[in-house]
Structure formats: structure tokens, C-alpha cells
Amino acid sequence: MSSRRSSSSSSSSRTSKPSDDEIKEFISKLQPLLPQLHHTRNAPVSASSILEETCSYIKRLHREVEDLSQRISQLLDSADISDVDEELIRRLLQH
Template sequence: MSGRTTRASQPTEDEIKELILKLQALLPQLNHRPNTKASASTILEETCSYIKRLHKEVGDLSQRLSQLLHDSAEFVEVDEELITRLLSNIN
């Protein structure tokens, strides 16, 4: 895949490499070793796993917040349904 023969809508190899390096920098399990090169497939697999973990964490935190709002007398005036809807829009 040469940069000269690709269509304008397709990223060049250099652009893909740059994006892979940016992803690696965002991954906690890989960014503590900045001079270590991981393969692109490893970085993409780790990115998918990390996003799945973050989605689960958001869901767990949303559920916990909903439970706290439901159980807490301090938040009686807060519209629990509205907060739950807003939190589901984040996912």
C-alpha cells in the first residue's frame, strides 16, 4: 500500500503508523513503555480490550450511582430517571 497509489479517502501507511502510535500512548498498559514498540495488531487488540473495560466500568458506575440515588434520602428531589437517561446517553 503505497502512499502514491492510494485514493485520497484512504489513509497512507504513515498516517496509520501515526494513529497506532497515538493509540499506544493512550493505553495505560502500553504507554509506560514509550520506547518499546508493540505490533499494530497488539495495540489494536489492547485498545479493544481497554474500551470494553471502560464501557463495563461506566456501566458499573452508572448502576452504583443509580442505586445510591435511590437509597439516599439526601437526593430525594433529584430526578433519578433523568440522571439514568443522561448516563445511558454516555454509553
């Protein structure tokens, strides 16, 4: 069992600590995905700015999803549909 642990720990240390080059690659892949930084692709942007904007963007998207879910729920509550149709719609929206 200890041989499994040592082999898995060596592979897990590889996945838990990416190299500097891998981090740079991840950062460069994030920048074009961020609306606030998309236009600055050619201009130098610090890694910390990209990570901060990524966190902010994910939080904004999460809030938007919550708001849209609440609006859909309110629409479903006010709509004249059967319980079966409502359940089907809710399941579809969860995917």
C-alpha cells in the same frame, strides 16, 4: 448530481482509506493512551498488539461506566431526595 457524487466519493475514498503513514501515526498516538503499553513507548510494539489492547481497554472502560452508572442509580434509589433533585442529578451525570 453525478458530479456531486463523484466529488464526494473521491473525498469519501480519501477518508475511508487512510494511507500507511496515517495508520502508523494513528497507532503511535494510541500507544501512550493505553495504560498497559504506556511504559513501553520506546520499546517496539506491533500495530496489532496496540489495536488489540485498544479494543480491550475500550471494553474495560465501557464495563466500568456501566458498573458506575449502576452504583449511582442504586445510591439515588436509596437516597432521600426529591424527584426534582433526582432528575437534575441524572441529567448532570449524562453529560
